[in-house]
Every structure is written in structure tokens, then in C-alpha cells.
Amino acid sequence: MILAEGHFGPQSSKTANACLRYIPNEVVAVLDSTQTGRTAQDILGLGGAIPVVGSFAEGMALAPTALLIGIAPAGGQFPEAWRAIVNQSLRAGLDVWSGLHTLLGDDAEFHALATKHGAVIRDLRRPPAMLDVGSGRVRELDATIVLTVGTDCNIGKMTTQLQVQQAVQARGPRVNFAATGQTGILVAGRGIAVDAVVADFIAGAAEALTMEAAHDAEIVLVEGQGSLLHPAYSGVTLGLMHGSLPHAMVLCAQPTRVSINRNAWVPIPPLTDVITLYERMMAPLRPSPVIAVALNTFDLDDEAAQQAIARAQEETGLPVTDPVRFDPSPIAEAIAAFHARRKLVVPS
Amino acid sequence: MILAEGHFGPQSSKTANACLRYIPNEVVAVLDSTQTGRTAQDILGLGGAIPVVGSFAEGMALAPTALLIGIAPAGGQFPEAWRAIVNQSLRAGLDVWSGLHTLLGDDAEFHALATKHGAVIRDLRRPPAMLDVGSGRVRELDATIVLTVGTDCNIGKMTTQLQVQQAVQARGPRVNFAATGQTGILVAGRGIAVDAVVADFIAGAAEALTMEAAHDAEIVLVEGQGSLLHPAYSGVTLGLMHGSLPHAMVLCAQPTRVSINRNAWVPIPPLTDVITLYERMMAPLRPSPVIAVALNTFDLDDEAAQQAIARAQEETGLPVTDPVRFDPSPIAEAIAAFHARRKLVVPS
Missing domain, CATH: 3.40.50.720 (NAD(P)-binding Rossmann-like Domain)
Incomplete structure (x- = not known):
């Protein structure tokens, strides 16, 4: 209940x-x-x-x-x-x-x-008794790590990973979902709520949960948290990025949202600017491109949703879909193709 | 003892x-x-x-x-x-x-x-019993907020603020130091260790301590933490930035340090790149320029220290000094001048 x-x-x-x-x-x-x-x-x-x-x-x-x-x-x-x-x-x-x-x-x-x-x-948010500080341990993994990032909170970062998981796996590689928030943990049955650990250990927690999820997977889909633009939660977002060290990112956005939820003073920049911000923040630790965009179009009719997707494709040059409303394949395909290219260069 | x-x-x-x-x-x-x-x-x-x-x-x-x-x-x-x-x-x-x-x-x-x-x-690191999440409350303040940021941890972010505090005050404005770490709290007698709060509350804690320090000051010198480049602590750094919403930043660096302490896999980029990274991360919430550079030259002889300062000045076009070894005035002057210009535009 x-x-x-x-x-x-x-x-x-x-x-x-x-x-x-x-x-x-x-x-x-x-x-x-x-x-x-x-x-x-x-x-x-x-x-x-x-x-x-x-x-x-x-x-x-x-x-x-x-x-x-x-x-x-x-x-x-x-x-x-x-x-x-x-x-x-x-x-x-x-x-x-x-x-x-x-x-x-x-x-x-x-x-x-x-x-x-x-x-x-x-x-679900009780932190593990013992955590280390982040130290880039994730770099030892063979698995391809993909993190969802967002223009804001509550915009589809968990849902996107859960929606594409099966579609990626259908293309061959073994895939795990790494939960980082209370709801993801509930669905996955394991994970760490990175927003609930002591601040110095955000990246360490992200490292630990990524390592665990990579144990029996070729691709780890890490649940993103917050947004680099969010005045309350950006620290959690960056710690999660630097702890999980994604090889690639998927940006989640809502076409009708013009400013950060409950913080109208922070306008959401154009998608390409947000993509650049995320890529610049990853670059010093691990260059990580945004390879697809997931749009949350729940508040648009079908035609407007399709138009929003077309506009985002044109603006970013990336595969775009609403993975809840429409077929999640464009994002799944981008992830599977990225993984396949990576394995050609770095055979495990 | x-x-x-x-x-x-x-x-x-x-x-x-x-x-x-x-x-x-x-x-x-x-x-x-x-x-x-x-x-x-x-x-x-x-x-x-x-x-x-x-x-x-x-x-x-x-x-x-x-x-x-x-x-x-x-x-x-x-x-x-x-x-x-x-x-x-x-x-x-x-x-x-x-x-x-x-x-x-x-x-x-x-x-x-x-x-x-x-x-x-x-x-000293015990978090306050009650904290709110960050919400940009700092924007209501008249005070000029200056945050030290760094290429790495343990590089002079607290020391720079403490070294320049008197010199800024000598130029007129009432100045408070806002402590954000256990050592700063020990020296100042108040503050919040932002690295010890629950991750979701980093920005909220930064907001609270900035509000308190601004109560009886025209300029608040906020003690920085960590580095946007640090694989363990970048989340604390960004949360502190977005919670304290500095009008200007002072970058702290050590000329001889080529990579992040205990993380040799993360090279420290040129100063101008680090400055750009900090400015880009502040821009969506509050445009905030880096207005001076504090060099930690403890491991150089006098001549090499002066050369490093001259090089950093040339590279960044900003006032540069080692505020411990030499006169902190160049940084204090940059802060006082920034404050004076701001008051001309936005009279309190």
C-alpha cells in the first residue's frame, strides 16, 4: 500500500x-x-x-x-x-x-x-555504514558507463535508464541499472541514495555503486540526480558525475520547462548550452560526450511532442525521443553503438 | 594542546x-x-x-x-x-x-x-540540527560576496581569506569571514562544515552561513572548499558555489602542483582554463568573475616565487600575489575595488 x-x-x-x-x-x-x-x-x-x-x-x-x-x-x-x-x-x-x-x-x-x-x-536513503572518498577507482572497470543528466530535477533521469535498459540489452550487451536515489533503489532492489550521504562522500558513494553494478555487466546505466544548474542539488550532481565517471551521458529535458522547478530565477539555457556545460565539467576527469537526448513530453499533445523532438534533434544533432511515450530505441541504439565503438578501440 | x-x-x-x-x-x-x-x-x-x-x-x-x-x-x-x-x-x-x-x-x-x-x-563538523535546501536566498543580501576557489584541496582557500580580511577592512568596508570547514570554524568561532552535511543540504548550509555572516558586514569573504576538478570533493565545491552565490571569486593555486593531490591521474589545467571553468559554472545562477589569483609558493625560493607570480599575472591579466609570503594588498585591492564598483551600480 x-x-x-x-x-x-x-x-x-x-x-x-x-x-x-x-x-x-x-x-x-x-x-x-x-x-x-x-x-x-x-x-x-x-x-x-x-x-x-x-x-x-x-x-x-x-x-x-x-x-x-x-x-x-x-x-x-x-x-x-x-x-x-x-x-x-x-x-x-x-x-x-x-x-x-x-x-x-x-x-x-x-x-x-x-x-x-x-x-x-x-x-531507502540510509547511507552504508562505511564509505571511502572518491578516488577514480571506476577507471579500472571494463564496462561502459552511461549516466543520465538533466536540465532540472524530476525530469526523467531514472525513468530514461529504466525505459532503455531492455532495449539496450536486446542489442546484445549485458546491462545493469545502478540506482542512486530512493525510488531507483526501490525498483532495483539495491543502490545508494547519493543525496543522503555526508557531502564529502558523494563521489565515493557513486564509485561504490558503479563498481558493484559493473560486476556482472558490460554496460552500466547510472541513474542521474539533480542538475548542474540546480541551486539546491548541483553538488550531488557533480559528485555523482565525478564518482561514476561516465564514458557517455544522456541529457534529459522537458520542452515546456523554462526555468528550474521552484526556482524561477534560474532560467534553463538552450539544450546545446546545457550539453556543453556537462561535457566541460567531465572533460578534466574523463572526456564524456552527451550521445542522446530524452525528452519528457507528458504535458504536450502528440503533435506538439513530435515537433519538440524534431526541434531538439535539429538543435543538438543527436538522437532524441521521449522514451516513455514513444519507442526508446533511438537512445538505446545510441548507447549500444557507443559501447560497440568503444570496445573496438579498447577490447576488454 | x-x-x-x-x-x-x-x-x-x-x-x-x-x-x-x-x-x-x-x-x-x-x-x-x-x-x-x-x-x-x-x-x-x-x-x-x-x-x-x-x-x-x-x-x-x-x-x-x-x-x-x-x-x-x-x-x-x-x-x-x-x-x-x-x-x-x-x-x-x-x-x-x-x-x-x-x-x-x-x-x-x-x-x-x-x-x-x-x-x-x-x-567542529557536527551539522546544525535543521537545514533547508538551497533556494537562492542569498540574492536578497546587499553585501558583496567573495568566494575563494581552487585548483585543488589544501592550497590556500581559507588562508587567503584570512590573510586579506584586514587589508580589505583597512580600505573601509566592514568585512566578515564566513567559515565553511572545521579549521575555519575553529579560527572564526562560528560557521558550518559544509563537507559534513547531508549531500542534499550543501547549498542550503552555504546559504545559511553566508546569510549569517552578511548580517553585519558589507563584504563577506566565504572560505572555499575543494575544487571543481577534485574527483572526491567537487560536489562540495559546486554546492558551496551555488549556495553562497559569490559576486566574485579569487582563484587559489600552487605553481608547482601539476596534478590533483593523491590523484595524479587528474592533471591541473592552465590557470585560464580553470578560471573559465569556475566562471562557466557560476554563470547560469549568478555571473561571477574571478578577480584575483592567490598563489601558494611555500615550496619555492623567493626568486622563483616572484617569477611564478609574474607568470600568473601575464597568463591571467589579474592581480596575483602569495598573500602569506608577500603583501596581500593586490588581492585586497581587487576585492575592495570590485565592491566599490558594485555599490556604484547597485546602491544599497
Whole structure:
């Protein structure tokens, strides 16, 4: 059962939506009393008949085994208004999964209730106990590393990797997705939330998770975070870039977004300028071209979406698609071709 | 009493050295049994007759009130080899000051000893309990904000600000130093260690400390951290840039350093390229020129130092000096002149 009270929607419940898209078989209900009686499909256009329920009791009738906090306030702190529902879940023996910065397992009341009722609290953002600082260890890998980067947050960096993963793999190479945020970790079952580690260890965490994902893969698709342009999160973005040391990048953008979300004072430059910025920041450590563009066109009609894709192709000279709405092949093909060229030059 | 066991030296005990340079009246001894009998002056060329002692007992004879951990292993973890001396200090009722990532106040044994013996453990890197994410609040300030940036870590970003502070103030404007690292906090008596906050809050922390320092100043000199080129710490650097939103930057470099410290695989580009990289990364949020260069020439003789300064001036067209070895005026003058020009355009 996913808690999305008051916020279940295409742009406002990122964690919930990713579960409904990628692991729908693990979801029995979404809890949002403001939208009772509708289905996930009604609201998101995906997730099928999974119902939106109006109360904890109604959800319990569907026999959930865990409560997932499916929405995240900016800053990721725990809203005290949710304490009652978390308590109720733990008392009912449900595990509680959370991607908030506030670690629920460290809350004395939650901890006591979980212990008493045999429930497990899984904090997706809890950093590993031991991390090293970044040191370029990723350079020892044979695998081709591809990182998604963005003009802004919440624009498709995780989704793009998940959408193209199968299509790349269908072209031959073994592919792993390396999760770097709470939602990606939920979908992939492993990873490190790089935005939740102590600042000095961002690159070290990115290194560690890239090394792990490369263990049994020829291509590692690293989930990007934030944006070099984002006034709050650019540090996480750069640390992730310098820790994962991508050989190539895929830029994610939303044609209708003209400024950084909740920061209208930061206009988003033209795509070619953003591409140049990312390439310049990688160059001193590992030259890494942007090889494709993923557009998030959810708020455009089909014709406008196709036009936006054509414009971006013309502007950047790169393969462009919306990998959710249309065929992800152009991006998958760019990644597979990049990998094949790289292997010709550097045989493993 | 400063603990620098086995590592007291010009390049290996940054925290100790800053105390000896800026707050020598608060230091009675340096503890390093490998260099007993020498003075700070012998080893650093500063700190006068402050003695190096070979044992805790010898130091206690000089009546210290606190033990400062004066060296930092990479990664900032607590070396268990130091447990005995910290225990000994707390048992003797000395406060313990530490800038390590490992928070000594959270260690059960240290905490118990401190409580029992009335000692205080001050963890300089302990993040504030509550931080917001960055949101560009600094834009509301009238003050001129100047950030030091670097080609690498441990190259003079804190020292440059502390060396020029008085010289800028002598030209009229009220100046505050905004500390962002454990050593700066020790010298200034306030600040936030931005490398120790949760990654999502780097810019938010930089914002908070810049706002506080601007409260009673016309110019805020923000202590820089790391380098955009550093494979481990670039995220902290960019978060600090985007949180403090400097109007101008001062680049710190060491003429003899050709690659990033402990990362020989990352060559340091020419100064003009580094300047361009910093300016490009600031431009989307707040255009911010590099207005001066501070060279760290400690490992050159006087003639070579002067030549390096002349070369950097020619290469960059900017005022250049070594603000420790020579007169810091060229940098102070550049800052004061920048501030004066800015006030002509934007009267407060």
C-alpha cells in the first residue's frame, strides 16, 4: 500500500508512480483520501486497476504487507501529520518503506512499535555504514558507463535508464541499472541514495555503486540526480558525475520547462548550452560526450511532442525521443553503438 | 594542546597550522613525539616559541584547557590509535575539540568520560540540527560576496581569506569571514562544515552561513572548499558555489602542483582554463568573475616565487600575489575595488 495522501498525480508522487510503472505487481493500493474510488490508470495513465483507497482500513482489506511512503516533501523531512498512519501500519505488522531524509528507523516510537509487532522499517536513503572518498577507482572497470543528466530535477533521469535498459540489452550487451536515489533503489532492489550521504562522500558513494553494478555487466546505466544548474542539488550532481565517471551521458529535458522547478530565477539555457556545460565539467576527469537526448513530453499533445523532438534533434544533432511515450530505441541504439565503438578501440 | 602525532609539518597538519598562524595565543603546545624539543617556529616558520612536546604529561605541565585534534586522515575517520590520548585528556578534565567526520561526542566511551569529568567535546563538523535546501536566498543580501576557489584541496582557500580580511577592512568596508570547514570554524568561532552535511543540504548550509555572516558586514569573504576538478570533493565545491552565490571569486593555486593531490591521474589545467571553468559554472545562477589569483609558493625560493607570480599575472591579466609570503594588498585591492564598483551600480 502506497501512501500518497493529497498528492497522488503525474508530477507530485514520483516514488509512487515509479512503483506503479516498474513493479505494479507489488502494489495493492494507493492511499489518497482526496481521490477515493479512482484507479491508478485514471490518474496516471498507468498502473491499471490498482485502486485509490480513502482510508487505512480500506487498504488493509487488500492485504498489503508493507506501507510505502510514496511522496516526498522538499527537503525530505518527515511530516508529523503522517505519524498516525505510520504508527497504525506498524501496529498492524506492516513493514514500512521510506525514502525520506528523516530516517524512520531512528525514531524511538517507530522503532519500538516495529520491534513489538515484528515489522521491519526500511529506510531507502540510509547511507552504508562505511564509505571511502572518491578516488577514480571506476577507471579500472571494463564496462561502459552511461549516466543520465538533466536540465532540472524530476525530469526523467531514472525513468530514461529504466525505459532503455531492455532495449539496450536486446542489442546484445549485458546491462545493469545502478540506482542512486530512493525510488531507483526501490525498483532495483539495491543502490545508494547519493543525496543522503555526508557531502564529502558523494563521489565515493557513486564509485561504490558503479563498481558493484559493473560486476556482472558490460554496460552500466547510472541513474542521474539533480542538475548542474540546480541551486539546491548541483553538488550531488557533480559528485555523482565525478564518482561514476561516465564514458557517455544522456541529457534529459522537458520542452515546456523554462526555468528550474521552484526556482524561477534560474532560467534553463538552450539544450546545446546545457550539453556543453556537462561535457566541460567531465572533460578534466574523463572526456564524456552527451550521445542522446530524452525528452519528457507528458504535458504536450502528440503533435506538439513530435515537433519538440524534431526541434531538439535539429538543435543538438543527436538522437532524441521521449522514451516513455514513444519507442526508446533511438537512445538505446545510441548507447549500444557507443559501447560497440568503444570496445573496438579498447577490447576488454 | 594540539595533537599532531607523527604529522606536524607545513603540509601535513592543516588544522594545527591554522591555529598557530591565526590564534597562537590559544595554543600552549603541539604534541608530536617524533619531533620533541623543537618549536613551532622551527618546523613551520611561524608560531614562535610554542613547544613541541613528546608526551601528554609533558604537555599537561603547560596547563592546557583543551586537546585539539590537529591532523585529519583522508576521509576524516577517527584512528583508533588516538583513543588512549583522547581518553587521557577527558579524564584530566580537558575539553576535546575535533574536526573529524567521526563525531567524537557520539562515541559512548568518550561521552561517558566527558560527563564524568566535566569536559566538553566540541565536534567542529557536527551539522546544525535543521537545514533547508538551497533556494537562492542569498540574492536578497546587499553585501558583496567573495568566494575563494581552487585548483585543488589544501592550497590556500581559507588562508587567503584570512590573510586579506584586514587589508580589505583597512580600505573601509566592514568585512566578515564566513567559515565553511572545521579549521575555519575553529579560527572564526562560528560557521558550518559544509563537507559534513547531508549531500542534499550543501547549498542550503552555504546559504545559511553566508546569510549569517552578511548580517553585519558589507563584504563577506566565504572560505572555499575543494575544487571543481577534485574527483572526491567537487560536489562540495559546486554546492558551496551555488549556495553562497559569490559576486566574485579569487582563484587559489600552487605553481608547482601539476596534478590533483593523491590523484595524479587528474592533471591541473592552465590557470585560464580553470578560471573559465569556475566562471562557466557560476554563470547560469549568478555571473561571477574571478578577480584575483592567490598563489601558494611555500615550496619555492623567493626568486622563483616572484617569477611564478609574474607568470600568473601575464597568463591571467589579474592581480596575483602569495598573500602569506608577500603583501596581500593586490588581492585586497581587487576585492575592495570590485565592491566599490558594485555599490556604484547597485546602491544599497
